[in-house]
Amino acid sequence: MRCSLLLLFLSLLSLSGLGSSQLSVDFYNRTCPDVDKLVHSAVSAMANQSNVVTPSTLRLLAHDCFVEGCDASILITSTTNNTAERDATENNIPQQAFDTIIQAKKAVEAACPGVVSCADIVVMAARDAVVLAGGPHWEVTKGRRDGLISQASRVPGRLPGADFNVSELIENFAAVNLTADDMVILSGAHTLGFSHCNQFRSRLYSFDGVNGSSDPSVNASYIGSLKVSCPPGETGPGKFTPFDVSSPFVFDNSYYKNLQIGRGLLFADQVLFTDNTTRPLVNEMADSQDDFFAAFVQAMTKMSNISVKTGSDGEIRQSCSSFNAPPNSTTPT
Numbered sequence: 662m663r664c665s666l667l668l669l670f671l672s673l674l675s676l677s678g679l680g681s682s683q684l685s686v687d688f689y690n691r692t693c694p695d696v697d698k699l700v701h702s703a704v705s706a707m708a709n710q711s712n713v714v715t716p717s718t719l720r721l722l723a724h725d726c727f728v729e730g731c732d733a734s735i736l737i738t739s740t741t742n743n744t745a746e747r748d749a750t751e752n753n754i755p756q757q758a759f760d761t762i763i764q765a766k767k768a769v770e771a772a773c774p775g776v777v778s779c780a781d782i783v784v785m786a787a788r789d790a791v792v793l794a795g796g797p798h799w800e801v802t803k804g805r806r807d808g809l810i811s812q813a814s815r816v817p818g819r820l821p822g823a824d825f826n827v828s829e830l831i832e833n834f835a836a837v838n839l840t841a842d843d844m845v846i847l848s849g850a851h852t853l854g855f856s857h858c859n860q861f862r863s864r865l866y867s868f869d870g871v872n873g874s875s876d877p878s879v880n881a882s883y884i885g886s887l888k889v890s891c892p893p894g895e896t897g898p899g900k901f902t903p904f905d906v907s908s909p910f911v912f913d914n915s916y917y918k919n920l921q922i923g924r925g926l927l928f929a930d931q932v933l934f935t936d937n938t939t940r941p942l943v944n945e946m947a948d949s950q951d952d953f954f955a956a957f958v959q960a961m962t963k964m965s966n967i968s969v970k971t972g973s974d975g976e977i978r979q980s981c982s983s984f985n986a987p988p989n990s991t992t993p994t
């Protein structure tokens with residue numbers, strides 16, 4: 662009884678819009694009622710074709726939101742006049758992530774043309790990637806509009822780096838109003854997917870700039886296998902190595918368990934356990950997958966809310982990979 666009253670109170674709170682932005686779960690109820698189902702089915706079809714789809718689609722959302730906010734700026738392709746965000750070196754995101762959004766947009770446009778933003782599709786698709794990988798499901802709030810700026814030159818300094826320590830990570834997340842706890846929880850996304858060797862090579866061969874030294878926080882038996890997939894003297898990005906060796910396609914709390922035994926892949930992963938300010942939360946998440954899932958849902962909802970454009974800001978893109986053409990009428994003849 663007390664529980665259902667609480668639920669009633671919470672749903673009234675969310676209907677009234679108190680304490681939330683103008684986004685809402687019901688945003689397309691009348692204009693595109695099946696939008697969540699359409700996106701899920703498109704992501705599922707893509708995920709069945711390639712196991713790169715779920716990790717890269719989740720990462721796509723973070724990279725969208727950290728630069729210009731969650732406004733699909735990451736999806737714009739470069740033109741002769743504009744090197745777009747996605748082509749910044751920091752954004753080496755697999756093509757399959759972009760293809761997934763394009764397929765979802767196609768399905769959505771067929772059912773309800775001109776209504777659903779690419780920005781909302783990116784958020785729903787990331788949610789579906791988590792679900793398809795065995796993680797939690799949650800209702801995505803919608804009503805974001807697509808941004809009008811996408812420039813590679815605006816990326817540097819906005820995305821967290823693989824070699825960041827805890828204070829640098831906290832500062833980077835604070836710039837988009839996310840807390841240190843949000844940062845630790847969102848890092849749990851590294852239970853999925855892979856990193857190129859160049860993102861962690863210095864931990865193996867030249868830690869702290871000292872030639873021949875390795876990061877003492879790497880597990881001794883792990884370092885041997887990392888050196889095999891990431892040989893010394895190699896140049897360029899190198900091979901793709903899983904963050905979570907035992908289950909790179911399963912969304913679970915093993916990321917945190919790995920950190921406890923020195924098996925974090927990036928410096929920025931392992932340091933969450935090394936640093937005693939973030940270690941307690943790492944241990945909590947390692948102890949309870951249910952707690953991790955609940956915290957992850959909250960943090961994803963917060964991240965999906967960064968600098969969203971609503972109302973008449975931005976636009977609803979026709980094609981997710983390019984800005985809408987300006988109306989002809991404004992062009993004098």
Ligand code: HEM
Nearest residue numbers: 716717719720723821822823847850854855856857860929
């Ligand atoms: C905490 C700071 C973070 C750092 C330093 C970081 C860094 C990285 C790096 C270096 C890679 C490998 C890229 C490559 O070599 O191709 C990566 C991959 C990935 N990141 Fe993060 N990331 C962070 C936060 C996040 C967040 C917030 C999310 C999503 C919620 C996320 C999701 C992912 C996923 C799923 C992959 C695997 C992508 C794939 O396999 O294609 N990361 N990240």
Ligand SMILES: *[C@@H]1O[C@H](CO)[C@@H](O)[C@H](O)[C@H]1NC(C)=O
Nearest residue numbers: 680681682683962963964966
């Ligand atoms: C989303 O952002 C708005 C505006 O900044 C804020 O009022 C609201 O509390 C945020 N909601 C969540 C769930 O973070």
Ligand SMILES: *[C@@H]1O[C@H](CO)[C@@H](O)[C@H](O)[C@H]1NC(C)=O
Nearest residue numbers: 676686687688689690691694
């Ligand atoms: C929107 O649709 C969902 C799912 O059908 C339903 O649960 C919800 O009550 C609807 N909201 C409104 C405001 O109609």
Ligand SMILES: *[C@@H]1O[C@H](CO)[C@@H](O)[C@H](O)[C@H]1NC(C)=O
Nearest residue numbers: 702703704705706707708709
């Ligand atoms: C993807 O594969 C799963 C398992 O085989 C299946 O249940 C699902 O329907 C497939 N998705 C699509 C969209 O075909």
Ligand SMILES: *[C@@H]1O[C@H](CO)[C@@H](O)[C@H](O)[C@H]1NC(C)=O
Nearest residue numbers: 739740741742743983984986
């Ligand atoms: C690039 O800019 C030039 C000059 O401003 C303009 O004439 C041209 O249409 C632009 N091309 C594209 C693809 O936007």
Ligand SMILES: *[C@@H]1O[C@H](CO)[C@@H](O)[C@H](O)[C@H]1NC(C)=O
Nearest residue numbers: 824825826827828829830936
């Ligand atoms: C993190 O790195 C910065 C810059 O190198 C340094 O100033 C800071 O003291 C470091 N913080 C921690 C907790 O190691």
Ligand SMILES: *[C@@H]1O[C@H](CO)[C@@H](O)[C@H](O)[C@H]1NC(C)=O
Nearest residue numbers: 730836837838966967968969
């Ligand atoms: C963070 O919050 C401050 C204060 O509410 C606000 O002015 C700023 O626009 C927010 N920044 C982002 C990226 O959401």
Ligand SMILES: *[C@@H]1O[C@H](CO)[C@@H](O)[C@H](O)[C@H]1NC(C)=O
Nearest residue numbers: 866867871872873874893894
């Ligand atoms: C680092 O050490 C290796 C062998 O120990 C050597 O081949 C290499 O030239 C050294 N690099 C630098 C920059 O000193």
Ligand SMILES: *[C@@H]1O[C@H](CO)[C@@H](O)[C@H](O)[C@H]1NC(C)=O
Nearest residue numbers: 880881882883921922923924
């Ligand atoms: C290193 O990893 C193994 C599992 O492969 C684990 O049993 C061991 O405890 C780890 N060592 C440390 C110091 O955490």
Ligand SMILES: *[C@@H]1O[C@H](CO)[C@@H](O)[C@H](O)[C@H]1NC(C)=O
Nearest residue numbers: 934935936937938939940941
């Ligand atoms: C954290 O570690 C530092 C030194 O590494 C120590 O000075 C400090 O007391 C520790 N704090 C806690 C809360 O354990």
Ligand SMILES: *[C@@H]1O[C@H](CO)[C@@H](O)[C@H](O)[C@H]1NC(C)=O
Nearest residue numbers: 985986987988989990991992
């Ligand atoms: C704008 O002009 C193009 C080419 O001249 C034409 O195909 C298109 O239909 C026009 N659009 C509108 C909204 O008038």
